[in-house]
Amino acid sequence: MKKYIFLSALASLALIGCEPEFDSSIEEGDFYSAGDADFSNFVSVGNSLTAGYADNALYVEGQLNSFPNIMAGQFELVGGGEFKQPLMEDNLGGLKLNGNLIQGNRLVLAINENGMPSPRPLAGDPQTDISNQLSGSFNNMGVPGAKSFHFVAPGYGSVPGVAQGTANPYFARFASSAEATVIGDAAAQQPSFFSFWIGNNDILGYATSGGSGENQQGNFNPATYGPNDITDINVFANVYSQALNSMNTETTSGGVVFNIPNVTNIPFFTTVPVNPIPLDAQTAGGLAQFYGLYNNQILPGLQGFGLLSADEVAARQVNFQAGEGNFVTVRDESLTDIAPFLQNPPFNLPPELASLFGQVRQATENDLITLTASSVIGSPIGQIEFMGNQIPLINGITVPLADQFVLTPQEQMQITQAQIAYNSTIEGLANQNNLAFVNVDAILAEASNSGVSYNGGVLSTEFATGGAFSLDGVHLTPRGYALIANRAIQAINQTYNADIPQVDIGYYRTIMPSNNVD
Amino acid sequence: MKKLVLSSLLFLAFASAYAGGYRVGAQGQRALAMGHSGVAVVSNAELAFFNPSGLIHLENRLNISAGVTGVFSNVRYQNSNTGQFTETDSAISTPFYLNASYKINDWLAAGISVSTPYGSQVEWPRDWAGSHLVNEIELAAIFVQPLVSIKINDYLSVGGGPIFVTGSVNFNRNLTRSLVNEEGARSNVEIDDSGITNWGWGASFMFTPSDKLTIGFNYRSEIMMNAEGGEATFTNVPNSPAVPAQNGVVPFNASLPLPAEWSLGASYQFSDKFMATIEYNRTLWNVYESLDINFPSGAPSSINPRNYKDASIYRIGAQYEVTNRFTLRGGYYLDESPVQAGYFAPETPRNDAMGFTGGFSFDVSEKFAVDFSFLYLRFDEVDASYDFYSEDGQEIPFGGTYKSNAFLPGLGITYKL
Numbered sequence: 001m002k003k004y005i006f007l008s009a010l011a012s013l014a015l016i017g018c019e020p021e022f023d024s025s026i027e028e029g030d031f032y033s034a035g036d037a038d039f040s041n042f043v044s045v046g047n048s049l050t051a052g053y054a055d056n057a058l059y060v061e062g063q064l065n066s067f068p069n070i071m072a073g074q075f076e077l078v079g080g081g082e083f084k085q086p087l088m089e090d091n092l093g094g095l096k097l098n099g100n101l102i103q104g105n106r107l108v109l110a111i112n113e114n115g116m117p118s119p120r121p122l123a124g125d126p127q128t129d130i131s132n133q134l135s136g137s138f139n140n141m142g143v144p145g146a147k148s149f150h151f152v153a154p155g156y157g158s159v160p161g162v163a164q165g166t167a168n169p170y171f172a173r174f175a176s177s178a179e180a181t182v183i184g185d186a187a188a189q190q191p192s193f194f195s196f197w198i199g200n201n202d203i204l205g206y207a208t209s210g211g212s213g214e215n216q217q218g219n220f221n222p223a224t225y226g227p228n229d230i231t232d233i234n235v236f237a238n239v240y241s242q243a244l245n246s247m248n249t250e251t252t253s254g255g256v257v258f259n260i261p262n263v264t265n266i267p268f269f270t271t272v273p274v275n276p277i278p279l280d281a282q283t284a285g286g287l288a289q290f291y292g293l294y295n296n297q298i299l300p301g302l303q304g305f306g307l308l309s310a311d312e313v314a315a316r317q318v319n320f321q322a323g324e325g326n327f328v329t330v331r332d333e334s335l336t337d338i339a340p341f342l343q344n345p346p347f348n349l350p351p352e353l354a355s356l357f358g359q360v361r362q363a364t365e366n367d368l369i370t371l372t373a374s375s376v377i378g379s380p381i382g383q384i385e386f387m388g389n390q391i392p393l394i395n396g397i398t399v400p401l402a403d404q405f406v407l408t409p410q411e412q413m414q415i416t417q418a419q420i421a422y423n424s425t426i427e428g429l430a431n432q433n434n435l436a437f438v439n440v441d442a443i444l445a446e447a448s449n450s451g452v453s454y455n456g457g458v459l460s461t462e463f464a465t466g467g468a469f470s471l472d473g474v475h476l477t478p479r480g481y482a483l484i485a486n487r488a489i490q491a492i493n494q495t496y497n498a499d500i501p502q503v504d505i506g507y508y509r510t511i512m513p514s515n516n517v518d
Numbered sequence: 519m520k521k522l523v524l525s526s527l528l529f530l531a532f533a534s535a536y537a538g539g540y541r542v543g544a545q546g547q548r549a550l551a552m553g554h555s556g557v558a559v560v561s562n563a564e565l566a567f568f569n570p571s572g573l574i575h576l577e578n579r580l581n582i583s584a585g586v587t588g589v590f591s592n593v594r595y596q597n598s599n600t601g602q603f604t605e606t607d608s609a610i611s612t613p614f615y616l617n618a619s620y621k622i623n624d625w626l627a628a629g630i631s632v633s634t635p636y637g638s639q640v641e642w643p644r645d646w647a648g649s650h651l652v653n654e655i656e657l658a659a660i661f662v663q664p665l666v667s668i669k670i671n672d673y674l675s676v677g678g679g680p681i682f683v684t685g686s687v688n689f690n691r692n693l694t695r696s697l698v699n700e701e702g703a704r705s706n707v708e709i710d711d712s713g714i715t716n717w718g719w720g721a722s723f724m725f726t727p728s729d730k731l732t733i734g735f736n737y738r739s740e741i742m743m744n745a746e747g748g749e750a751t752f753t754n755v756p757n758s759p760a761v762p763a764q765n766g767v768v769p770f771n772a773s774l775p776l777p778a779e780w781s782l783g784a785s786y787q788f789s790d791k792f793m794a795t796i797e798y799n800r801t802l803w804n805v806y807e808s809l810d811i812n813f814p815s816g817a818p819s820s821i822n823p824r825n826y827k828d829a830s831i832y833r834i835g836a837q838y839e840v841t842n843r844f845t846l847r848g849g850y851y852l853d854e855s856p857v858q859a860g861y862f863a864p865e866t867p868r869n870d871a872m873g874f875t876g877g878f879s880f881d882v883s884e885k886f887a888v889d890f891s892f893l894y895l896r897f898d899e900v901d902a903s904y905d906f907y908s909e910d911g912q913e914i915p916f917g918g919t920y921k922s923n924a925f926l927p928g929l930g931i932t933y934k935l
Contacts, residue, residue, distance in 0.1 A: 061698070500601075503600055509696040514756045516700055
C-alpha cells in the first residue's frame, strides 16, 4: 500500500512539474536572431523624440513608451540588456529649478461643459526638480530641445547654466558632470549598438515660432544663434559627423540613424486652416466698409506714389464676405511696411490704425497657421475709432496674426532647404558607415497622405484624432513612437541580417483624455 | 493515511498553475480513474452523480463517497509575430463531491449528490497581451441534487431528481488594449457576483440485460446562471466624459449557461476481476452564444460572442482487482473542444484534449476504502485566435500559439454500511 502511494505520488509530482512546452518557443535564444548586431548595450542619442517627450512635456509614461525603450523591449528577445532611462519623478511632466517652475505640465484633452475638447495642462504640482541630479549612466540619452551642435557642447548639462540659458534642464538632470557633453556621456558607455536621431530642432524652433528666428546660413558660429534660428547646413554636417563618429567606434556592432521629417506634415501646422472665419452679414458689411477704403483708396494711392508695386497691391487686398471660409489676416514681414506712410499726408491715420495696415495681407492656401493660433484667432482685444465708427479689434480679422503664428511660403522654403541639406548629410553618412537608416520623412509623409494601417485602425497625422501625434502637435504619441520603433527594427533587420519581431502598435495609446485640469 | 495526506499536501506545494475549461470532469475518483466513465458502472455512491438510477443496485443499505481533486493547469501563450509570450500564474482549484444513497427497500433508494461539475479559474499576468479579453476569471458552481433510484424490474431501473445550483463569478479584464489613466495604469473592470442560484433537473436509467453487461444513460438539464445586480468595479479610468466609464462600482447583469449534457455508456464484466467500460458524452454547448455583460447604469454593454458548438467526449476505462482489497484502474478519453475557429478566447484556453487516467482503491476495512485517481490532460499546441473583440466598431483579432496541460490528482473515500 505504502509503495503504491509513494509511486503514485512520485508519478504525480513528475507530471505536475511537466509544464507545457512549445515545439518552437520564442523564449529560447535561437527563435529570433540579432544577425550581425549585438544589442547587449543599446544606447540612444537624440532629442525630445528619443526621450519620449509628448504633450509638451517629458513624463514617466511617455518615457516608458519612448521608441528606443520599445525597441529595447524587442531586443530582449535577441540578447538585449537592460535599458536605463532618466525617468522623471511623475506623470505630470512639469520641471522645477530649485523649487521654481520652469516648464509646465503635460497637455491632456479636456472637454468643457459644452462638449468642446481642447488641450490643457494636467493639474498637479510636479515633483521633478532638475537640481536633484541622477547618478549613473543612462541608455536613453534623449535630451529634449537639443539642436545638433548642443550634443558636442561642453556645459550643456550644467545646472547653473540652465538659469543662464546656456544649458539644458533635461540634460542637467543626468549629465555626468557640469562640463560633460551629451555625446561624451553616450560614447563613454561603449554601446554595442546605438540609435542616433538629431537635427530636428535645428529647423523646428524656427518653424514653430512661425519663422520668427533667423536663417543662419553662412554663420559658422552656433554660439551666436538664437533659439529660433535655422542652423547653417555646414555647421550641421560638421557636428553631425563628429557626433556620429563618437558613437560609431570600433567597439560597436552598429547603429540606426533617422532623418528629419518635413515640418509641414505635422499637425502643429496642418490643424488650423488658413480660412477658419465665419462671418454674419452685418459684421461682413462693416468689414467691407473698413477694408474697402484700404483696398480702393489707400493701396492705389501708395501705388500712385510709387511705394508699392502692382503685385504688392494685389497681394494686400483684404476681402471679407458673409458666410464660412474667410481667410485670416496676417502680418507678413516680407511686405513693405507702409505704416509710416499712412501716418503722413494725405492719409494722416492715427499710429495705432496705421500699424494695423502696415504689413497686412490675407492668408493664402500656401501659408501655414500654427496650432498655437487656434486660441488667438477670433479673440477680441478692444476697438478702435475709424471715421466715426467703433471698429472692433479682433485677432486674425482686423488685427493681423503676428509673425509667430504664420509660416509664410518664404519661411517654409528656408526650412525645406535646410531640411533637404540635413537629410542628405544624414543619409550619406548612414550609407558611408553601413548603418541602418530610417526615413522618418517618408514615414510621416505616408501617415499624412494615406495613413498607416495596423491591427485595429489607421494611424494618421490628424490632430487629436489621427493617433500619431500628441497634443502638442509636434511630438508623437506612444502609438506614433511604436511605429517609429517598428520601422527602425525593419531597417535593422535588413541592414544587420537580423530577425527581430515588431510590436503591435494598437497596444500603445494615442492621446490622453482627462478633465483633471485647473 | 498520514502519508496520504502528506502526499496531497506536496501536490499543493508543487502546483505551478491552475486553469481549465468550465466543465471540469472530476466527480468521482473511481470513475475518473477509468477515463471519467461512470454512467454504466455500479461500484459505489459515485453513481449519484454519474447515473442515479443505478443506486438501487448497490449492495449496501447506506453508501457514501466523497472526494476532492486538485486541478493544476498550465497554459502558455506566445505570438511569434510580436515576440509576446507569457504563461498563466499559479492558482489551484479543488472540485469536490459528496454522494450518498440509502436503500429504503428492494426497489427504492434515495440519495443526494453534491458536486462542482462546472468551474473555471484562469489567471494570466496582469496587463498581459490579451488583458483586454481577460486578466483573471473564476467561476464556481455547486450542484445539489436530491434524488431517487427506482428499480422497475430486474433489467431496468430509473432515477433522477431536481438540481439546485448556487454559483459565483469573478472576472477581470482591461477595458481596451491601450486605455490608461493619468498615471499610465491600464483601465480595468472587474465583475463579481455570488449567491447566483437556479434550478435544473437530471434523469437517468440503467439497463442490466445480464449479470455482466450494464448499459446506462444519464441526462442533466441546462441551467442558466443569471447574475443580476452584481458589482462591476471600474478602476484606472481617466477622468473624462470622452471615456464611456467612470471609476467606481456599478451594478451589472450577465448570464452564463451551464449546458445540458447526456451520457450513454456500457460496462462489461469480463471476469470476476476484470471489468471494462465505454462511454459517450455529449455536452450541448451551443447554448453558449455570447457572454453579454450589461450595465443598467448606462455604461455600454460588453458583448462577447462565444458561439460554442455541441461537443463530444469519448471515454474508455477498465479496472482490475489485484487482490480482494486492492483494485487498479486505468482509462483514456478524447475531449472535443466546444470552441470554434476564431472564437478561441483566453478565458477558457481549451482545444481538443486527450485525458490519460489511472488510479486505485484500497479497502482499509469492510466498510471503508480510499480511492485515488489522477488525470493528465494533454492538449495539442494550437494556433488560434479570438476575432470578435472590437474597438471603435472595428474587430481586432487576438491570436497566437497556445499550449496547455493539466494534471488532476484526486483523493476520495468510499463508505458503506
